[in-house]
Amino acid sequence: xxxxxxxxxxxxxxxxxxxxxxxxxxxxxxxxxxxxxxxxxxxxxxxxxxxxxxxxxxxxxxxxxxxxxxxxxxxxxxxxxxxxxxxxxxxxxxxxxxxxxxxxxxxxxxxxxxxxxxxxxxxxxxxxxxxxxxxxxxxxxxxxxxxxxxxxxxxxxxxxxxxxxxxxxxxxxxxxxxxxxxxxxxxxxxxxxxxxxxxxxxxxxxxxxxxxxxxxxxxxxxxxxxxxxxxxxxxxxxxxxxxxxxxxxxxxxxxxxxxxxxxxxxxxxxxxxxxxxxxxxxxxxxxxxxxxxxxxxxxxxxxxxxxxxxxxxxxxxxxxxxxxxxxxxxxxxxxxxxxxxxxxxxxxxxxxxxxxxxxxx
Numbered sequence: 520x521x522x523x524x525x526x527x528x529x530x531x532x533x534x535x536x537x538x539x540x541x542x543x544x545x546x547x548x549x550x551x552x553x554x555x556x557x558x559x560x561x562x563x564x565x566x567x568x569x570x571x572x573x574x575x576x577x578x579x580x581x582x583x584x585x586x587x588x589x590x591x592x593x594x595x596x597x598x599x600x601x602x603x604x605x606x607x608x609x610x611x612x613x614x615x616x617x618x619x620x621x622x623x624x625x626x627x628x629x630x631x632x633x634x635x636x637x638x639x640x641x642x643x644x645x646x647x648x649x650x651x652x653x654x655x656x657x658x659x660x661x662x663x664x665x666x667x668x669x670x671x672x673x674x675x676x677x678x679x680x681x682x683x684x685x686x687x688x689x690x691x692x693x694x695x696x697x698x699x700x701x702x703x704x705x706x707x708x709x710x711x712x713x714x715x716x717x718x719x720x721x722x723x724x725x726x727x728x729x730x731x732x733x734x735x736x737x738x739x740x741x742x743x744x745x746x747x748x749x750x751x752x753x754x755x756x757x758x759x760x761x762x763x764x765x766x767x768x769x770x771x772x773x774x775x776x777x778x779x780x781x782x783x784x785x786x787x788x789x790x791x792x793x794x795x796x797x798x799x800x801x802x803x804x805x806x807x808x809x810x811x812x813x814x815x816x817x818x819x820x821x822x823x824x825x826x827x828x829x830x831x832x833x834x835x836x837x838x839x840x841x842x843x844x845x846x847x848x849x850x851x852x853x854x855x856x857x858x859x860x861x862x863x864x865x866x867x868x869x870x871x872x873x874x875x876x877x878x879x880x
Contacts, residue, residue, distance in 0.1 A: 592681060594652045607669055609756075611877030626701070631802050660689070666695055667694065667718075718878065720757075721759055725740070758791075792829045835855070
């Protein structure tokens with residue numbers, strides 16, 4: 520309902536894909552090559568789909584039409600909201616800022632535990648979406664008073680061309696860009712995209728390759744780890760999210776190895792969000808993550824040497840707050856997505872003057 524109300528207020532146009540308002544949106548995709556005989560090879564993500572005429576890639580958002588690869592996820596978002604930046608989650612980026620958040624249906628991982636499965640598992644041309652070209656997204660974001668546009672809710676990689684065009688226009692208009700992603704994207708398109716990104720949150724779903732194979736449709740964890748390192752290397756602000764699922768990825772030894780990898784490869788100042796799982800999609804037989812498991816993971820991460828660790832999806836928990844690594848006082852106090860207190864001045868702790876990593880201006 521929120522999306523509908525917001526879009527109506529901004530004079531956006533709703534349409535059913537393929538309905539009376541015209542054919543489903545599509546345009547020629549990027550990052551592909553012809554293999555002859557009208558067969559194409561998609562090079563956007565590590566799945567590297569070989570797509571025959573009339574067929575789609577694994578993501579269901581890219582289709583081969585007579586030897587040309589088209590994206591079906593352009594200008595037709597299924598969700599548009601104004602959200603607090605903390606919801607993404609970004610805890611070290613302009614606290615309390617409103618973000619213009621947008622998503623097109625689809626995903627290239629299809630996790631069994633997806634929390635947004637109703638829209639991430641859909642085809643972008645077979646849902647009721649909205650007609651919002653890139654220039655309109657930027658105009659609406661500015662009109663809404665949002666300094667950030669964030670590509671989120673589903674998997675932004677599947678609407679890469681749309682996201683890239685919006686990001687370029689946003690930069691020219693003085694806006695910033697962020698995305699929350701599963702990180703399953705090839706290095707070359709990622710590098711091009713990162714030229715326009717200011718902040719990226721990557722889901723590091725587990726540190727076990729078998730988990731990715733079992734839970735994320737045979738995805739390769741190595742590609743996700745390379746994405747994480749690339750974001751850091753390109754100088755884009757990075758945060759990580761690990762959804763802890765009971766009995767699946769909550770082994771203390773595995774969590775320790777994950778945290779050690781984070782510290783050794785991208786640094787101890789990269790925020791890590793340890794989020795509570797709630798039963799969803801194909802894992803509705805599992806219980807929510809016990810609070811003691813989240814707190815155990817928090818202690819492991821801190822013991823390894825990660826400076827900024829958070830417990831997510833537990834509103835009011837003390838580990839939602841940002842604590843200064845030096846004086847241990849509260850730098851930012853939060854309840855859920857609401858900032859109660861901000862004690863960071865010019866990027867430093869108000870109490871002791873120690874630098875707090877993040878984007879604060």
